[in-house]
Amino acid sequence: MKMEVMNGFVVVKDTFKGGVHPKEWKELTESKPLEIMPLPKEIILPLQQHLGNEAVPIVKKKDKVVLGQIVAQPVGYISAPIHSPVNGVVKDIKSVPSPFGFPKKSIIITPEDSETKQFFEPLDPYTITSEQIIERVKEAGIVGMGGASFPTFVKLTPPKDKQIDTLIINACECEPYLTRDYRIILERTDEFLAGVKLIMKALKVEKAIIGIEDNKPKAIEILNKYLLSEPSIKLYVLKTRYPQGAEKMLIYATLRRVVPAGKLPLDVGVVVQNVATSLSVYQAVVEGKPQIEAILTVSGKGVVEPKNLIVKIGTPIQEILNYCSGLKQDASRIIFGGPMMGVPVFDLRTPVIKATSGILVLTEKETRRGESLNCVRCGKCIEVCPINLYPTKLARLSEFGKFEEALKLGIMNCMECGTCQYNCPSDVPIVHFVRIGKNKAKNLKIS
Ligand code: SF4
Numbered sequence: 207m208k209m210e211v212m213n214g215f216v217v218v219k220d221t222f223k224g225g226v227h228p229k230e231w232k233e234l235t236e237s238k239p240l241e242i243m244p245l246p247k248e249i250i251l252p253l254q255q256h257l258g259n260e261a262v263p264i265v266k267k268k269d270k271v272v273l274g275q276i277v278a279q280p281v282g283y284i285s286a287p288i289h290s291p292v293n294g295v296v297k298d299i300k301s302v303p304s305p306f307g308f309p310k311k312s313i314i315i316t317p318e319d320s321e322t323k324q325f326f327e328p329l330d331p332y333t334i335t336s337e338q339i340i341e342r343v344k345e346a347g348i349v350g351m352g353g354a355s356f357p358t359f360v361k362l363t364p365p366k367d368k369q370i371d372t373l374i375i376n377a378c379e380c381e382p383y384l385t386r387d388y389r390i391i392l393e394r395t396d397e398f399l400a401g402v403k404l405i406m407k408a409l410k411v412e413k414a415i416i417g418i419e420d421n422k423p424k425a426i427e428i429l430n431k432y433l434l435s436e437p438s439i440k441l442y443v444l445k446t447r448y449p450q451g452a453e454k455m456l457i458y459a460t461l462r463r464v465v466p467a468g469k470l471p472l473d474v475g476v477v478v479q480n481v482a483t484s485l486s487v488y489q490a491v492v493e494g495k496p497q498i499e500a501i502l503t504v505s506g507k508g509v510v511e512p513k514n515l516i517v518k519i520g521t522p523i524q525e526i527l528n529y530c531s532g533l534k535q536d537a538s539r540i541i542f543g544g545p546m547m548g549v550p551v552f553d554l555r556t557p558v559i560k561a562t563s564g565i566l567v568l569t570e571k572e573t574r575r576g577e578s579l580n581c582v583r584c585g586k587c588i589e590v591c592p593i594n595l596y597p598t599k600l601a602r603l604s605e606f607g608k609f610e611e612a613l614k615l616g617i618m619n620c621m622e623c624g625t626c627q628y629n630c631p632s633d634v635p636i637v638h639f640v641r642i643g644k645n646k647a648k649n650l651k652i653s
């Protein structure tokens with residue numbers, strides 16, 4: 207690994223193979239402090255806000271609910287409870303537009319106020335045990351906020367035969383436009399780092415690495431200052447490269463460990479968590495607060511006033527966009543998340559969920575694509591695929607229904623990062639075809 211130690215932090219001079227460096231657009235919001243958005247008129251809580259089983263409502267229409275109260279219980283091991291982010295009344299429980307692109311059953315609450323109450327008993331971070339941290343994270347309904355929304359307590363409970371030696375915190379925020387994690391590092395440094403230490407304690411590991419890209423000098427400076435007295439947490443400054451924040455890329459960039467296809471970070475002794483998740487762990491343990499808020503970036507050339515916001519989960523994007531002074535005339539597409547991996551939203555009633563990291567509004571000019579042309583076999587998609595897949599071939603196999611062949615070529619390992627498509631001169635919708643192929647191939651067996 208080409209690296210050097212400078213002023214206490216580690217500078218990694220090379221990184222994973224492949225990847226791209228899209229225009230960052232961070233300047234639209236990086237200097238905007240986190241702002242607490244006022245209460246919305248309506249809260250919409252989809253029962254599915256995490257990977258795993260959908261939660262089940264334990265309230266009914268016209269029930270009064272209080273801030274922090276559980277309104278939906280988890281089902282089975284991989285699931286998470288949902289808490290009311292306000293005091294209010296249950297207006298309805300029905301299917302409404304969701305961030306998943308189709309309607310999902312949701313609890314709709316009319317808020318009355320969000321007067322602060324004690325949710326859980328605050329716990330002492332110095333005397334708390336690993337088991338108590340994991341239990342609190344579970345009851346607080348925390349899910350990963352790096353994109354996958356996997357229930358965090360599950361990641362903190364690796365199987366007994368998997369020895370974890372390192373916690374890696376993903377502070378890369380490598381998607382263009384997003385600056386939420388950056389603002390958390392600048393404004394909530396103490397709480398964020400206390401959250402990292404709680405996760406280390408939960409995992410019983412002695413070592414943590416914070417991986418950050420070199421396009422965030424202010425955050426690097428602040429973290430470095432704090433970490434001078436924390437020898438167990440090392441700061442690794444990485445070359446800015448998308449998708450550096452993907453778990454496999456980050457593990458390779460910092461530790462040079464390769465997570466084999468079909469395996470997980472815990473198979474190489476690592477757990478990866480995100481900045482916002484670390485803050486939530488701190489809030490759940492030390493402040494006794496369940497996951498009832500999302501911290502997100504609202505950005506893009508199509509929104510009048512880009513901001514970094516703290517909003518109640520369940521807030522419809524229409525209200526968030528109104529708070530950001532509305533849409534510009536040429537606004538054309540709204541995306542949940544960043545431009546590379548985010549999902550388009552077609553209904554402004556769609557609510558923010560626990561893992562929402564951003565709302566991006568693109569203009570007509572930005573979204574106008576030329577017609578997709580035929581593949582010219584230039585190989586540019588292959589050059590940049592960070593996990594050495596053959597994107598053009600996978601897309602073609604899917605397009606022509608050859609799913610078994612696509613399975614043999616590793617289609618299920620594609621993380622849908624969009625890097626190949628970004629680099630394609632013919633605008634071939636590679637990820638679209640790969641997604642279809644993965645969906646069809648997932649139940650097939652390699653013969
Ligand atoms: S979307 Fe899939 S095939 Fe394309 S670069 Fe990412 S991992 Fe590779």
Ligand code: SF4
Pocket residue numbers: 580581582583584585586587588597598629630631632633634636
């Ligand atoms: S980058 Fe596009 S045009 Fe080039 S080989 Fe890949 S799919 Fe074909």
